[in-house]
Amino acid sequence: MPLMLLLFLAGCSSKNDDEESEVFSTTLNMMNEDNGKTLFESTGYYIDNAGNFTSEYGYWCIVDAGNTSLSNTKWQADLENRVRTAAVQYNHSYHFFRNADLIEFPSGTFAVPLETDFYKLRVEEPIKENGVTKGAVVKFVKSKVSSRTLPAKGSVIGSMVNTAGSKIEIPVPKGAEYCEGEKIKSIGNIFDIQINDGKLIIKPNYWSDGSSRREEFDLYIRQGSICTKVLFYVVS
Numbered sequence: 247m248p249l250m251l252l253l254f255l256a257g258c259s260s261k262n263d264d265e266e267s268e269v270f271s272t273t274l275n276m277m278n279e280d281n282g283k284t285l286f287e288s289t290g291y292y293i294d295n296a297g298n299f300t301s302e303y304g305y306w307c308i309v310d311a312g313n314t315s316l317s318n319t320k321w322q323a324d325l326e327n328r329v330r331t332a333a334v335q336y337n338h339s340y341h342f343f344r345n346a347d348l349i350e351f352p353s354g355t356f357a358v359p360l361e362t363d364f365y366k367l368r369v370e371e372p373i374k375e376n377g378v379t380k381g382a383v384v385k386f387v388k389s390k391v392s393s394r395t396l397p398a399k400g401s402v403i404g405s406m407v408n409t410a411g412s413k414i415e416i417p418v419p420k421g422a423e424y425c426e427g428e429k430i431k432s433i434g435n436i437f438d439i440q441i442n443d444g445k446l447i448i449k450p451n452y453w454s455d456g457s458s459r460r461e462e463f464d465l466y467i468r469q470g471s472i473c474t475k476v477l478f479y480v481v482s
Contacts, residue, residue, distance in 0.1 A: 269316055269317040269387055270387070271316050271368075271385040271386060271387050272385065272386055272387070273370075273383065273384070273385050274286075274383070274384050274385070274386065275373060275381060275383060276292070276293055276373075276381050276382050276383070276384050277293070277373065277380060277381035278292070278293040278294065278295055278297075278379075278380055278381045279292060279293065279294050279295055280295055280380075281380040281381060282381075284381065285302060286299075286342070286365075286367070286384075286386070287365060287386075287388075289301070289305075289306040289342050289344075289365065290302035290303035290304075290305065290306065291306065291308075291342065293334055293381055293382060297333060297334050297379070298331050298332065298333050298334060299331060299332045299333075299334060299340065300330075300331050301330050301331070304330065304345075305344060305345055305346070306342050306343065306344050306345060307328040307329065307330060307342070307343055307345055308328065308329055308330070308331075308332045308340050308341070308342055309323040309324065309325065309327055309328050309329075309340065309341045309343065310327065310329075310332060310338075310339075310340060311323065311338075311339035311340055311341050311366070312338065312339060313337070313338070313339065314339050315339070315368070316339070316366050316368055316385060316386070316387050319392065322470050322471050322472060323341045323343070323358075323471055324470075324471055325343070325348060325355075325356040325357065325358065325471045326355070326356070326471075328343065328356075334369055334382055335369060336369050336370070336371055336372065336382070337368075337369070337370070338368070338369050339366065339367065339368045339369075340366075340367050340368075340369075341364060341365065341366055341367075342364060342365040342366075342367065343358055343362075343364050344362075344363075344364075347359065347362045347364075349425060349466055349468075349473055350425075351423050351424075351425045351466070351468050351473075352423070352425060353423055355423065355468065355471075356471070357466075357468040357470070357471050357472055357473035358391050358471060358472060358473070359391065359399065359466070359472075359473050359474065359475060360390075360391050360392065360393055360396065360398070360399040360472065360473070360474045360475075361390050361391060361392075361399050362390065362391045363388060363389070363390055364388075364389055364390075364391060365386055365387070365388055365389070366386060366387050366389055367384050367385070367386040368384065368385050368386070369382050369383075369384050370382070370383040370384060370385060371383050391472055393469065393472050393474065395419045395469060396419065396467060396469055396472065396473070396474040397416075397467065397474055397476050398474070399474055399475055400475060400476070400477060401474070401476050401477065402476070402477045402478065402479070403416045403446075403476045403477065403478050404416065404448075404478050404479075405460075405478065405479040405480070405481065406448070406450065406478070406479075406480055406481070407450075407480075407481050408450045408480050408481065408482045409450070412449070412450055413447055413448060413449045414446075414447070414448040414478050415445050415446070415447050415448075416445065416446050417444055417445055417446075418441060418444060418445065418446045418467055418469075419444075419469045420444065420469075421469060421470070422441055422446070422467055422468060422469050423441070423467075423468045424439060424441060424446060424465055424466065424467050424468070425465060425466040425468065425473070426439070426465050427463060427464035427465050427466070427475070429463055429464065430463055430464075430465065435451055436450065436451055437449065437450060437451060437463075438450075438451055439465070446467065448478060450480060459481075459482055460479055460480070460481050460482075461479065461480050461481075461482065462477055462478075462479055463477070463478055463479070463480065464476065464477050464478075465478075
């Protein structure tokens with residue numbers, strides 16, 4: 247099973263839809279399963295004989311990105327529309343995410359954390375021989391999830407004392423949702439956490455084992471299909 251045929255690095259610099267300045271993409275001849283079965287990087291995706299992106303392993307998913315360019319940084323993939331298989335369309339873009347990276351929130355909405363690696367791929371044209379389609383020429387970039395409105399990954403949002411009246415309060419974007427980190431979930435109902443009027447508010451439900459210490463906790467904040475992990479401290 248041959249690996250990808252990497253052709254050349256090419257700059258994409260059209261500026262028409264919320265783009266960064268120039269990004270550099272890799273051009274790939276992606277042959278279908280009867281003509282070499284080129285696998286797309288570590289995703290395990292290839293083009294089957296029916297003209298679909300199909301997963302070899304099932305560890306990744308696809309979101310249709312329509313006509314967005316590879317340099318578009320504002321368009322946000324809707325993970326509710328993720329699929330395992332998608333038809334190969336020319337002059338069309340797709341985003342590829344690893345399933346294990348996705349976080350499910352209490353609402354049932356999935357989000358991908360800041361700084362997570364993912365792929366953007368754009369199908370350029372078919373590869374044909376004697377009128378038979380044998381694959382597609384694609385361009386792709388490996389990107390990291392980013393946001394201009396969420397706190398940076400690993401940000402410390404505050405510290406509070408484990409007593410009545412203590413709290414941590416920070417502004418959050420419109421429509422934000424939170425998800426408890428594993429430590430909070432494992433301990434139980436130790437915090438009153440709410441989002442009200444554009445603010446995330448954390449209050450301690452008093453708990454103590456008699457010791458004095460400074461303890462770290464984490465939670466996720468989501469806006470749309472992007473989330474970030476933030477930290478806070480409680481002093482007992």
